[in-house]
Structure formats: structure tokens, C-alpha cells
Amino acid sequence: MKLLKFALSIVVILTGIQSFAQNYTRQRDWVIAPMYGLGAVIPPSVRLISGTEAPKPAFGVSSYQGELVKSDGTVYTRNYRTNLWGFETYYRWKERGSENRWAIGISAAWQRQVFKLEHPFSFSYKGHNLVSTVWNFNYLRTGLIVRRTWMKDWSGIYAQVAGYYSNLFYMNTAEGRQKIEERTGGYLEGGTGYRTKTYNLKDGVPLIVPEIGMQIGENSGVELSLAYYHPLTPLLQTESTFYRNSQEVGVSRINITQNVLMLNLKLPITISHNRENIRKNRAKSEPKPKKIKTPKVKKTPPPPTPQPEPKVTTTTTPYDGVKLNNSIVLENLYFELTKSDLLESSYRELDRVVEWMNANQSVEIRLEGHTDKIGDADKNLILSRDRVNAVREYLIKKGIRPIRITTKGYGDTRLVCKPSPCEKNRRVEMVITKR
The missing domain is CATH 3.30.1330.60 (OmpA-like domain)
Structure with a gap:
């Protein structure tokens, strides 16, 4: 229901902008741009509640490939990436007497995000030496984009601002694909290890995304851009308690967010060029x-x-x-x-x-x-x-x-x-x- 209301509001806004653009200039067109992005996670904040031991967030995680240990001690190899693939489609018009352009449209993409926390100390669990915890979140993000492009001949630069809403679907952990929900787990053996619980989980998160990029090709071509994903609320919170020899040595709280720097490759295709009403x-x-x-x-x-x-x-x-x-x-x-x-x-x-x-x-x-x-x-x-x-x-x-x-x-x-x-x-x- 939320997605339907959001889609209807975008349609209303696009209709109003199209009406304005038709009076603003006669040179206008529709563009659809398939895109792929590769990103780096901005690490979450960790707050030590008690004790002296706390996990350390890994900085700029873009991918993970290696062995993950399940709670029953079995091991399997996983390959995760912080990336996205999807498309943008927008209505674009030129200014009168200029090659510069405005555009407004919508974007949809399937996005994955890797988080990694380094343990304050390594410990043994069922014959394996554990040093970190890894999650991989999967979600669909949709939203509205507004763009301004400055063109010179066959190339240009653009600035774009977007408002997105990400709907979470599932996460990958050592236990495999799981539904995103509040849970308690951890790895504790012989009085050494940690226990963790998640809470304050959001089904969806709004984001503000500024983006800058360069365009090669006047109508269809190639675009490269850098975008910063700034969530307005945390995705979830976790609380981890670390033990050594059955003694509690640290309790920390972590706000996991969707802060990401994303490098995007787009292939804009002009559907109708310089068509007039x-x-x-x-x-x-x-x-x-x-x-x-x-x-x-x-x-x-x-x-x-x-x-x-x-x-x-x-x-x-x-x-x-x-x-x-x-x-x-x-x-x-x-x-x-x-x-x-x-x-x-x-x-x-x-x-x-x-x-x-x-x-x-x-x-x-x-x-x-x-x-x-x-x-x-x-x-x-x-x-x-x-x-x-x-x-x-x-x-x-x-x-x-x-x-x-x-x-x-x-x-x-x-x-x-x-x-x-x-x-x-x-x-x-x-x-x-x-x-």
C-alpha cells in the first residue's frame, strides 16, 4: 500500500513537471538509462555501553569473499558485494537559447550491502578461529530524481538529487538467507565468545541521495557518477556482549545504517528526440x-x-x-x-x-x-x-x-x-x- 501511494505521488509530480516543461521549451525527450553501481559502505557507529571490549567496524566494505561458520560449526564459502543494478527513466528538456538541460524522473534498483565487524579478540568455536561477523542486506529502492545538466558540445557534467525509499527483503548471514527480523544469536563456547541481539528493525528506510557525474554523448552515450546514500533513519540496532572465560568484558550497541558511496555506470538511451507537442x-x-x-x-x-x-x-x-x-x-x-x-x-x-x-x-x-x-x-x-x-x-x-x-x-x-x-x-x- 505504501509503494502504491508513493508511485501515485510520483506520477502526479511528473505530470505537473511535464506541463511546465512544454511551456518552457520545445526541445524535450524521454530517456531510459540502465545502470550498474559498485559501492563502499560507510562504517556504522559503535558505542560501548559497559566494559572495555567492543567490535570495530571495517571501513569502506565493498565486497567479501571467504568462509562463514554456521552456528552448528559447518562452513561454506560466500561471495558478497555492495552493488546495485537497475534503471532510471526521466523526462528531459532544454533551456531556451542554451544546451543545458533539466530532467525529472524515477529510479528503481535492486541493491546489496555488505557489513563487517571485527571482533575485539579472536576466539575458537567448534574448531574454527572466529575474527569477524559479516551480514549482507538485500533491498529494493525506488524514488524520484531531479537533475541539472551543463552541456558543451557532446559532453557535460550533471548534478542530481534523489529521494528514495528502500524496502528490505532479506539478509545473508552465516546461517544463509534469512528473513529480516529481530533475533538473538551468537557464538559462545567454553565461556569465550559473544552473544548478540537485534532490535528496532525498520521494514523500509527513506534516503536522500546527492550525485554528481559526467556525460559523454549528447542524447545517448555513457555516464559515470558518484553518489552518496544518506539514510534518514538507522536500518536496525544490535547489542553485542563479549565474554572471556565466562566473564563479561564488554557490551556495545551498533547502529547499522545504509550509508554508502556508490560509483555508477549508466547507459542513457533517448526514446524520443526533439518531438513537439x-x-x-x-x-x-x-x-x-x-x-x-x-x-x-x-x-x-x-x-x-x-x-x-x-x-x-x-x-x-x-x-x-x-x-x-x-x-x-x-x-x-x-x-x-x-x-x-x-x-x-x-x-x-x-x-x-x-x-x-x-x-x-x-x-x-x-x-x-x-x-x-x-x-x-x-x-x-x-x-x-x-x-x-x-x-x-x-x-x-x-x-x-x-x-x-x-x-x-x-x-x-x-x-x-x-x-x-x-x-x-x-x-x-x-x-x-x-x-
Whole structure:
């Protein structure tokens, strides 16, 4: 029931964030990232209640491999690791005019954690020399993540904060796999050894997890990160009493927690890249041309008329002679069939645009995408927007500031020739919005 309420609250939060993100930027996507982590346990605290002998926590336990002795004296070999495997999935969006990103999502992982306590003195039990006690806890942790990524070209760094809830399932001890519950046990023979009891056991523990990492690959790639798991409550408490020659020599209390430093490897996979909310943007697309045309038509006569004339006499590129708010078709732009990936044969034309914009630093442009009237209209609309976004990304990578470039996709709504198919309909136009 607790897990169901927790899952419902995450869904509500994600829905609200998605609504905000759609108004915040048009470049957004879903990502799923399988992950594997290897960790080191931060040792629990040990408090001596009476006597002088107390166990010592082993620092930074990441794994254990060796023999464990059962209470009946039999021995078997075990291999435990402090690790996890699971996945993250999150909704990600870019800031306007920047490559930086925000993301919010959920994470789930199966996690194992090794604890080791060194005895204050070694002792013999049924022919075996015992020097330490080992536990291995197994639990499922789920929760909500919020991430901020700073990108530069094809790599970046990110900071992430997560709130998790770990549900304990079982623990491995010398007695094998056991249900997690309060119990009493120990190893005492000939008046020497120890007795221990566990209490204040939690079925689940909330955790706060800050994380920093690096990302290689703009959309899909590899991530490496370091996370610190900080539990808000102890997992359980144990009380150990040590005896020598039937004399009590120490009683200690141990708070076992889920404090861990975890090194994670993630493989993010982008499920949908730069897809836009069609219905929302359709509503926005109608008024935009009207808002641009009505005021700008009034402004065209006074300022623009003297400015283009001198440029016409010294035209060095096809773009110098284009009047304000008029469009020009960018020739020689080629994309993969039914995709938005630019072909190398397009770079020469786009490099000319870059050279022209660098020579005219005050110029701002709008890229408008158009398709032929073939197939589904909604898909054509998405394709036109994806293609002008791809052109915009190329110009930005070449050094043009993002604020100088806006984009607009019209799909198959503005045909220049009929019937379809007609090659002239498949075009990208450039409109100069400011000189």
C-alpha cells in the first residue's frame, strides 16, 4: 500500500513537471538509462555501553569473499558485494537559447550491502578461529530524481538529487538467507565468545541521495557518477556482549545504517528526440504569423528602406539583398530520406550562412521548414520542425549565438507547387527578422 501511494505521488509530480516543461521549451525527450553501481559502505557507529571490549567496524566494505561458520560449526564459502543494478527513466528538456538541460524522473534498483565487524579478540568455536561477523542486506529502492545538466558540445557534467525509499527483503548471514527480523544469536563456547541481539528493525528506510557525474554523448552515450546514500533513519540496532572465560568484558550497541558511496555506470538511451507537442504548438502556430506581420508591416517603410539599398550595391552573398521579414530559400540543403539528419553535402551552404552572420553581428533570423503533401499531415509537421531544429543546431555549433536563431515548422501547409510530389515544396527558408 505504501509503494502504491508513493508511485501515485510520483506520477502526479511528473505530470505537473511535464506541463511546465512544454511551456518552457520545445526541445524535450524521454530517456531510459540502465545502470550498474559498485559501492563502499560507510562504517556504522559503535558505542560501548559497559566494559572495555567492543567490535570495530571495517571501513569502506565493498565486497567479501571467504568462509562463514554456521552456528552448528559447518562452513561454506560466500561471495558478497555492495552493488546495485537497475534503471532510471526521466523526462528531459532544454533551456531556451542554451544546451543545458533539466530532467525529472524515477529510479528503481535492486541493491546489496555488505557489513563487517571485527571482533575485539579472536576466539575458537567448534574448531574454527572466529575474527569477524559479516551480514549482507538485500533491498529494493525506488524514488524520484531531479537533475541539472551543463552541456558543451557532446559532453557535460550533471548534478542530481534523489529521494528514495528502500524496502528490505532479506539478509545473508552465516546461517544463509534469512528473513529480516529481530533475533538473538551468537557464538559462545567454553565461556569465550559473544552473544548478540537485534532490535528496532525498520521494514523500509527513506534516503536522500546527492550525485554528481559526467556525460559523454549528447542524447545517448555513457555516464559515470558518484553518489552518496544518506539514510534518514538507522536500518536496525544490535547489542553485542563479549565474554572471556565466562566473564563479561564488554557490551556495545551498533547502529547499522545504509550509508554508502556508490560509483555508477549508466547507459542513457533517448526514446524520443526533439518531438513537439503537436496540439499545443498548433494553437501557438496560428497567432504567431499574425503578430509578426501586423506590427512589422508598419515598421517596414521607415527604417528598412534606407538600410538595404547600400547593401545591394555591395552584395557579396545572396542574403545581403534580402529585405527585412522577407524569406529566401536555402539552396543545396539535403536530409536523410524521411529523417531530420543533415547530409554532409549541406554543410557548404550552411557555412556560407555562418560566415554571413559573423560578418553581420546584429542580424537575427528565423528558419522555416516546409514539406511536400505526401503522407500524414501531423508527421509532416513534426518532420519540418525537426529539420529546421537540425539546421539551427548546426549553426550554433559553428559559433552563432542561440538567441539569434528561432525556428518554425509549417509541414505541408504552405505549398509552392502542385500536384505532389514536387521537390520545391521540400525546403528550408530563412527570414531575416532583425538587421
